[in-house]
Amino acid sequence: MSDTPVVELKAVSKQFRGGTVALQGIDLTVEPREFVSLIGPSGCGKSTLLRVIGDLIPPTEGSASVNGKTAGRARRDRDYGIVFQQAVLYDWRTVGKNIELPLEMLNWDRKRRKARVAEMLDLVELGGFEGHHPWQLSGGMQQRVAIARALSFEPALLLMDEPFGALDEMTRERLNSELLRIWAETGSTVVFVTHSIPEAVFLSTRVVVMSARPGRIAEVIDIDLPQPRTSAMREDARFFELVTRVREALIRGGVEV
């Protein structure tokens, strides 16, 4: 199990109806426990790529596998949790009930569900907010609920599509640290879409730099900052070096930064 890559993309291409080529010839392997960020300009297909992994969009060519199965099989087995830029919480459910939703669909019994919801609320430090409605929470808190919901059924893989993109800088940095703590605690593998260079460098074990349309992998940069990461590392010389490397890779990929 631990030897099987969590994500394996082979020659994945995606052409949308109307002719737009969103992705071209993507090969990518993500090993267990990795934190891989996809970074690139708007419209480079990074969100599309994430959806190909999640079997929410079928690739035109190539193959995607998750945990050694086809992406479709993996989705039906609920092998991944997903978090979007918007929290996508259902207003008609309380915070607790939102986290509980995937567990209901997995037919967990009530007692087990309640216990897990309490655990997840602790994990994202939202104890006491179980009975609140989503619209009573700040944007950052909503996004933490979304993360708790995605992790509630312990998927091996967490797919995140610019989850902190709509948040202010301070909240974003705090949630970055929190996400890393959760990642370490849960032992999951993360594929993370962002267009913030510092965010990608701070979070990732590897940064995949994509070029503009058609979306291709321009460069893959290993992030060798020590684990666990601390906020202080954001002021490290090595951190700035890596930020510069990613920026230059983006420029080589045809982005004006």
Add this chain to the structure above:
Amino acid sequence: MKRILRDWLPVLVVFAAGMLLWQFALAPWLGQFLLPTPAQIVKSLHAHWSVLWHAGWFTLQEALGGFAIGCGLGVVAALALARWRRLSSALMPYFIAANAVPIIAFAPIMNDWFGLLNPHAKMAIAAVLCFFPVLVNTTRGLTSVQPEAIELMRSYAASELEIFRRVRMPTALPFIFTGLKVATVLSMIGAIVGEYFGGSIQALGVQIENSVTQFDLPLAWAAIVVASSMGIAFYALIGVVERFTMGWHPSAHGIRE
């Protein structure tokens, strides 16, 4: 208690002022053949209470029947249109055209089809009026679901039916209630308009017509008061049901969207 008073006091003051103005300035100036005073109307209402109450109930039943048929068909049609988009583009122009037919032009035909004294004729007219707003609102509700909300459900391997039950329907509910509330008032209008073109002597619309031809204007106004009270009560009833079913909605907690 204090809040209720603060909310309702202005309303009551305006009502009292309006009534006084009507009683002592407007009605004397226009003369009682054009506009009876509120006191005369109340007196007439009191004198003919039994007849008016029964007429009101008779007409309300027609309105309720039409409401049920029209709204039921509206919701069902909306479900079909939201599910099959091509059907929607094929049928929508006809729905819009049908909605543009003035209901007055339609009423005598329904009376002819079903028979002048048959309540079904009035129900049909009310149903036609109710259909369109419910159709439009429900369709909008069903199709206004965030794409990510659907993707999230698909990531849980949810079936179409589950997505409908857990996401589409709750999202559409506020829209549906908006349509239903509009339809309550329209169903009353439809029933009474139908009665103007002939109907049972027990019907409120016929009562209004007859009392006008007999120059008993206070009675006509009393009947109008009954008709509007029934309409308001019906509207309020749906409002209560809405509050009850959508306690989760921000508006139910005094928050404007």
